[in-house]
Amino acid sequence: MAIKLTGGEIYDPAHQVDGKQQDLYIVDGKVLHELPDNEKITETHDLNGCIVMAGAIDLHTHIGGGKVNIARTMMLEDEHAHPHHGSHICRSGNGHVVPSTFSTGYRYAEMGYTACFEPAVLPVNARQAHMEMADTPMVDKGGYVLLGNDDFLLSMMQKNVSQSAINDYVAWILDASQCIGIKVVNAGGVHAFKYNQRRLDVDESGPAGITPRDIITKLSRAVHELGVPHPLHVHASNLGIPGNFKSTLATMTAADGLPIHLTHIQFHSYGTEGDYKFSSAACEIAEAINSQPNVTADVGQIMFGQTITTSGDTMMQYFGHEHAHPKKWTVMDIECEMGCGVIPFKYRDKSFVNALQWAIGLEIFLQVNDPWRVFLTTDHPNGAPFTSYPHLIKLLMNRSFRNDAFNIIHKDAQKMSNLVSMDREYSLYEIAIMTRAASAKILGLTSQGHLGQGASANITVYRKQDDVEQMFAKPTLVFKNGTLIVKDGAVIKTVKGITHVVKPEYDMGVEKSLTKYFDDYQTISLPNFKISTDEMIECIGNEVEVHPCTPK
Amino acid sequence: MQFEHVTCPHCGILCDDLTIEVNESSLKPLNVDHPHCIRGFTQSSFDSVKLPSAKVDGKNVSLDEAINKAVGVLQSSSQPLINGLIADVQACRKAIALTDKIGGVVDHANGKYMRANIAVMQRMGKVKTTLAEVRNRADHVIIFGAEVLDRFPRFLDRILSPEKSLGTENTTNKTITIIDSQAQQDVSKSFDQTNINYLRLDMPNLESIIQVLQSTIQSPDKVDEAESNITKTIKSVYTKIFDSQYTTIVWNTGLLNTDTAEQTVQAITLSIKELMKEIRCVGLPLGGSKGEITANQVATWQTGIPLPVAFMSGTPVHDPVLYDGSTMLENNEADSLLWLSTYSADDVPPETTIPTIVIGHPNMGISKQTTVFIPVGVPGIDNRGLACRTDSVATLPLQKIRNSDLPVASDVLNKINEML
Incomplete structure (x- = not known):
């Protein structure tokens, strides 16, 4: 039983295939380049005039966990304004900015995405995040668990414990929370906010006497030494503050040359020049990425319109709450681990700051030379809902379209941006890198993000069109593990997807001190805090795939 | 077994x-x-x-x-x-x-006990905390209605009276202010812990007390020539909030008048948001039984x-x-x-x-x-x-x-x- 995809132009950057016409076969959910002798073709798709890529992978999208439900609750008007009818195969739902879980899965699949990664899993809320993701069909999922503001890590650092002890704790938390990566949000800042500290710079000590730099250094080394494929995923200090590019540059150096991923870097690339004391530092940031091969980033592009920001960064969310639109905001301190802040925002092209934020994001995309090290995100929903990706791709691929859009933003913002001078246009090959090949590589998903022999048959087929926004918004075919799930931009079959995790090895002795910590201070016992793989499958509803780690 | x-x-x-x-x-x-x-x-x-x-x-x-x-x-x-x-x-x-x-x-x-908290969240958002934060970080806890402690029987022992905490002596031995109105039975004798300050105010219900607290928080400097005992007591609670590092305000909508619970939760939320301009103060609605x-x-x-x-x-x-x-x-x-x-x-x-x-x-x-x-x-x-x-x-x-x-x-x- 084989499916033949014939005549399509293949974009598979993992194998340096750039638009070559080539037939592919799908057998048992895998991609094959030749038809095995014993297989018969049962289905053929003529893909002449089509572009074929691996299924897209979003490495930073807030799709599950308590903060998303807070956002849904606060955006009732948006939910009701965007109802989604169910069908005999699909559940009904609501929402554009923060859709219900089923709708999220359907919309992603309809855009050709086959995997999404939730970047802010609170350890104590991990069960809920996984439950929401289990109810997000169509795509594979995974999560980055939050450390770096938790009292346990800070107390370890206060005691100056060894790096290997920290490594054990990091590995244990990955295991206990069923996640694939470690994220740190405003290292130490969220903890400091609980002590009414309203700002914390990279080399400033927080209430625990630890600097954000110390935390980044220890955690990036732990992730590296454990051999976790995904580098430490860092939401840097001072999000949104004019002049914060300096702390972003300092954060990059805190990794001491080890791999580090700076997330939604647009929000961290601001200078203080000009009449508004707010300027683009995209050039400095892009240059720093270009010159430091250990650094990767996703952009967190903003788009104009209504959205809601959901973040673990209580300190900076509280700072930004006066800009809320509509005027409402939520801030939570959470369980001696983290916090969260949820604030609706409306980005306006006639606002100087918003217009420049939009331009800064694009400037970063266009000035980072290596598409393997810059990723296409809007930090859904913080910069814009994920459904704006096709529009963003068009902005990157079409200079005249981009310049037309630039010409209608706030005039003073235009004066402060050199965007029109940038003539770079992303190619389809580069888009395939930043939305597929590089995402899979940086997550350690060896069978995804490419179309090589034996790859998982997650395949997206677009009918070539002059308007790439239209093209990327509505793929003609999407296969998930070899099953045709989307045809002409609509779901035709539902599938569940699985959860990708890592389980680096660690010394179980770490549970001795953790058990004492949980017994002395926490409100949940350690055995109930941990999520076992059989609980993931039997209760939460997620099949788990463990990816290997190579300890250094 | x-x-x-x-x-x-x-x-x-x-x-x-x-x-x-x-x-x-x-x-x-x-x-x-x-x-x-x-x-x-x-x-x-x-x-x-x-x-x-x-x-x-x-x-x-x-x-x-x-x-x-x-x-x-x-x-x-x-x-x-x-x-x-x-x-x-x-x-x-x-x-x-x-x-x-x-x-x-x-x-x-x-359902009807959930509506007030949800409606206020929809309209203005919240400032909230979780149980382990209260256990370890809070040095002052205000509870509206002593009956909260009956409805959540182990809240006082497990969360508010920890043997150890991650903070200081003040977070281990928290100051607990329990506020009742005349509508509630006097349970002052139930509490023998010295850190519990039981206040039963001569007001018709909890909603009224919460409104007075909100007024005090919003206009603390307003001098009332004929200051009543109630105002004085509420002002002392207000002062205690400012003397504390992390005050947690606890309520249960089941103890509030259903018809006005939304306004009452709104008053608590506005009070906390006002306090947040200068200090740390958080809410903890209890429910879910x-x-x-x-x-x-x-x-x-x-x-x-x-x-x-x-x-x-x-x-x-x-x-x-x-x-x-x-x-x-x-x-x-x-x-x-x-x-x-x-x-x-x-x-x-x-x-x-x-x-x-x-x-x-x-x-x-x-x-x-x-x-x-x-x-x-x-x-x-x-x-x-x-x-x-x-x-x-x-x-x-x-x-x-x-x-x-x-x-x-x-x-x-x-x-x-x-x-x-």
Whole structure:
């Protein structure tokens, strides 16, 4: 039983295939380049005039966990304004900015995405995040668990414990929370906010006497030494503050040359020049990425319109709450681990700051030379809902379209941006890198993000069109593990997807001190805090795939 | 046989430190002494030889027959109400899926106690905290209504009176200010801890006291020449907030007048947001004693909106006035009722004359008018489950600690759904 995809132009950057016409076969959910002798073709798709890529992978999208439900609750008007009818195969739902879980899965699949990664899993809320993701069909999922503001890590650092002890704790938390990566949000800042500290710079000590730099250094080394494929995923200090590019540059150096991923870097690339004391530092940031091969980033592009920001960064969310639109905001301190802040925002092209934020994001995309090290995100929903990706791709691929859009933003913002001078246009090959090949590589998903022999048959087929926004918004075919799930931009079959995790090895002795910590201070016992793989499958509803780690 | 680290779903705190002795089918908590916590488990004991049977119109039938009848009731109904939802995540998921399919209304038995907190969250957001933050970070806790401590029996011991905390002496020995009005019984003698400051103010209700506190917070410098004792007392609370590092304000909407609870929660929220300009102060609404936090979380992620949710138009719609479950029953706006209630034999369906399907606790006493009764396993006893805590953040596993032949609620709901 084989499916033949014939005549399509293949974009598979993992194998340096750039638009070559080539037939592919799908057998048992895998991609094959030749038809095995014993297989018969049962289905053929003529893909002449089509572009074929691996299924897209979003490495930073807030799709599950308590903060998303807070956002849904606060955006009732948006939910009701965007109802989604169910069908005999699909559940009904609501929402554009923060859709219900089923709708999220359907919309992603309809855009050709086959995997999404939730970047802010609170350890104590991990069960809920996984439950929401289990109810997000169509795509594979995974999560980055939050450390770096938790009292346990800070107390370890206060005691100056060894790096290997920290490594054990990091590995244990990955295991206990069923996640694939470690994220740190405003290292130490969220903890400091609980002590009414309203700002914390990279080399400033927080209430625990630890600097954000110390935390980044220890955690990036732990992730590296454990051999976790995904580098430490860092939401840097001072999000949104004019002049914060300096702390972003300092954060990059805190990794001491080890791999580090700076997330939604647009929000961290601001200078203080000009009449508004707010300027683009995209050039400095892009240059720093270009010159430091250990650094990767996703952009967190903003788009104009209504959205809601959901973040673990209580300190900076509280700072930004006066800009809320509509005027409402939520801030939570959470369980001696983290916090969260949820604030609706409306980005306006006639606002100087918003217009420049939009331009800064694009400037970063266009000035980072290596598409393997810059990723296409809007930090859904913080910069814009994920459904704006096709529009963003068009902005990157079409200079005249981009310049037309630039010409209608706030005039003073235009004066402060050199965007029109940038003539770079992303190619389809580069888009395939930043939305597929590089995402899979940086997550350690060896069978995804490419179309090589034996790859998982997650395949997206677009009918070539002059308007790439239209093209990327509505793929003609999407296969998930070899099953045709989307045809002409609509779901035709539902599938569940699985959860990708890592389980680096660690010394179980770490549970001795953790058990004492949980017994002395926490409100949940350690055995109930941990999520076992059989609980993931039997209760939460997620099949788990463990990816290997190579300890250094 | 003894089971440790058992989670108790009988109040929103979800204590998970219980040791339960299971002797055949009888259950006995060994390390808690509050009658509510003990009864939560002992009431689920039964004689395994006489397992309750599924029933149709009061007569014992097989599970399949009961499911067939339930399907028939729902299929012949034009506006079914799925209510109760006193259940784990798995059963709530399936109950909402079923309502989506048949185009009914789904709400929780305690729906009316959830509305105020949700409405204020929708309109202005919140400043909140979680139990471990209170345990370790709070040096001052204000509780509106001493009865909160009865409703959440181990809150005082487990959360507010820790042996150790991550903070200072002041976070271990917190100052606890409990405020009652004249409407509440004087319970001053119940508290012998020196760190508890019990205030019973000469005001008609908690709402009035909260309004005075809000006024004081918003205009602290306003000099009142004829300052009453009430004003002086509230000002002392205000001063204590400013003298503290991390004040937590605790309330339970069940103790507030339902008609005005939204304004009262709004007053608390505005007060906290005003205080946040200078100091740290957070809210902790307590609730979820019948699993309403769990049900609401599931509804919100599955449909994008909180309970109650109506599916009649083909898409999920939230309207707490139109679709309040208990009001619909009172006004005869539903023509069938599916009552899901798995934790306690006490949570029986409301009296109604419309055809009723009960997917319920095995020891539940069922009236003869009940069309279909399907006894199911108790989550956290007979089957594994998942539950969300009062702070809407922590989620806990419910263990299986007894072998019984009772079906699992989520399986029953799924089967009904598949046959519809």
